[in-house]
Amino acid sequence: MSVHSFPSPRMRWFLRFYTLLWVALFPFAMLYLFWRGRKDGMYREFLNERFGAYIDKPVTNGVWVHAVSLGEFRSAVPLISALLERGEKIVITNFTPAGRREARKQFPEAIANNQMSIIWVPFEFDWCFRKFFQSFRPKYGLVMEVEYWPRMIASCHKHGVPLFICNGQYPTKSFERDQGRMRAELVGGFAGVLAKSDLQADRFRSLGATNIAVTGELRFDQPIAPHLLQAAAVIKPNLLRPVVTLASVVLGEDETYIAGIKTARAAWLKAGKTPPLFIYVPRAPERFDETGALLSAAGLNVMKRSDVLGDALDLTADLAGCDVLLGDSMGEMYFYLSLADQVIVGGGFHPKGAHNVIEPLAVRKPVLVGPEIWTIEYPAFEAIEAGVVQHLQTDDDLIRALGPNALGEIKGDIDVFYAAHAGATRRTIDALPELLSAVTSR
Known part of the structure; x- marks a missing residue:
């Protein structure tokens, strides 16, 4: 599936069904957050952010980094640090409290200096993402690892926010399972891919992605306290x-x-x-x-x-x-x-x-x-x-x-x-301008 034809008619029908499914199951999603909140109260906090509503003043015109949980966030730390050093503002979205806590622990100065906002990722509704984009106006987004959320991808495509897979991989079992399925077609909704290896780049290319750079594994550059x-x-x-x-x-x-x-x-x-x-x-x-x-x-x-x-x-x-x-x-x-x-x-x-x-x-x-x-x-x-x-x-x-x-x-x-x-951070920073240029020239 070519990135230029996303979303296909089949994908449009899938997204309609996906939205209806989210509407039907939404009460259970809320129950899940409250159930998890029994052991970790942060699951129940800042619920407004999951609906695209924000109390604190957003950091605007920055780079959006989505790291769903602790492991993905830690892999992003060296890249976030490098972006901050280059004067970029950052908005980080997480789903789990562990990732959110670690983000606040790692970047207290950036938060204090209004260079960074750390929030929950919006629920999988277009109107939630639309409000998120209106509030933060991100230049582009970096999704860490293998987070393929259909509405996130489709909303970025719809509202003109370039979204890249960063530190990207498509593991063998997932790649073999997803052939011909909607999950594989979602790759076409990304603006580009920063892949861990040549093998991973070839897999994304086989699914129709063309704006690809091989940058390595960011975890090799992780700082150690x-x-x-x-x-x-x-x-x-x-x-x-x-x-x-x-x-x-x-x-x-x-x-x-x-x-x-x-x-x-x-x-x-x-x-x-x-x-x-x-x-x-x-x-x-x-x-x-x-x-x-x-x-x-x-x-x-x-x-x-x-x-x-x-x-x-x-x-x-x-x-x-x-x-x-x-x-x-x-x-x-x-x-x-x-x-x-x-x-x-x-x-x-x-x-x-x-x-x-x-x-x-x-x-x-x-x-x-x-x-x-x-x-x-x-x-x-x-x-x-x-x-x-x-x-x-x-x-x-x-x-x-x-x-x-x-x-x-x-x-x-x-x-x-x-x-x-080592060196994936530098390669990623170097690759981003060319990938972004390929998006704007389409």
Whole structure:
């Protein structure tokens, strides 16, 4: 589907149906926000913004960055920083409180100086987006990763707001599933694509996109808070044993990882060695208590970060008898990763796919990931080929990798790999003028 013929007659009918579906299900959308608000009250706050109405004075004529949640926002941080340095104003839209909180935490000066607004993304109605565009008058929009919301895309196209896919990818399973479907046709509604790799660019091109630049993965340029690295450097020598960090474990993987921890511990004890300390960090904060209960029920001695570490990440208790430290905190992942001799990236033993391997590589830690890496094809394939990530296929592979003779094993050079893939922020900034010029010349 060519970008010039968007929306097609078929897409117009789909959008009518989509709107009717949203009208019918809208009460349930509101109930969802109030239900999620039981655990996180921010879901219920600033509801006016979801309807395109704003209390505070909007930041106008800026760049709109849509990062639905925490992970997408963090990938956008280096790019947002670079845009601010160039004098651009920014409006950030999120859907989840985690992303909104992190945005406010990262850019307090820009907010105070009226260079940035942080708001909820409007509901999927054209009139909500029309009011958003009238209030903020964005120059163009950057949608991070794989957020394809039909009404957002169609409203941008209708109201003349160029919307680009940024840090773009179309994972294999989604690409194969979406062939001939409306989701694939939505690509034609974007003004252009800033793709992570040549493979991803080819996929967008096969769906009709023509305004494409290959810019790489922005996560390679993510800043790391120095205090997290410093705190880990202080604590690490006092642990007196290896450390394995399980990062962003998702629901459905616990059985695999708990069995792996127990079996690995037995192998270390049998070899007459002190077993590693396992740091277990669930992906979702609402699973902290549930995960702690599962680990304890498995017979493991569990301590919580909230109980044994102070606000400054200083040890307040002895970890000598601890089998598993539960990472029940947000925003401290680089601390947990920096303590590790080996990192297991969560999601790889779940059909929904693994989370990114870049954060542990950023602190130069060897990585293990399960079989399901279709969500992180770039840079996972390249990292596996370079020998800095091990691609495990079975539970037995996991157990072997955690054993006393294999822990921390690495074949490649992380420094060389990382240097080869950094620089996506600069490439994105350089590519935007040409992509925007192609839009205005149509």
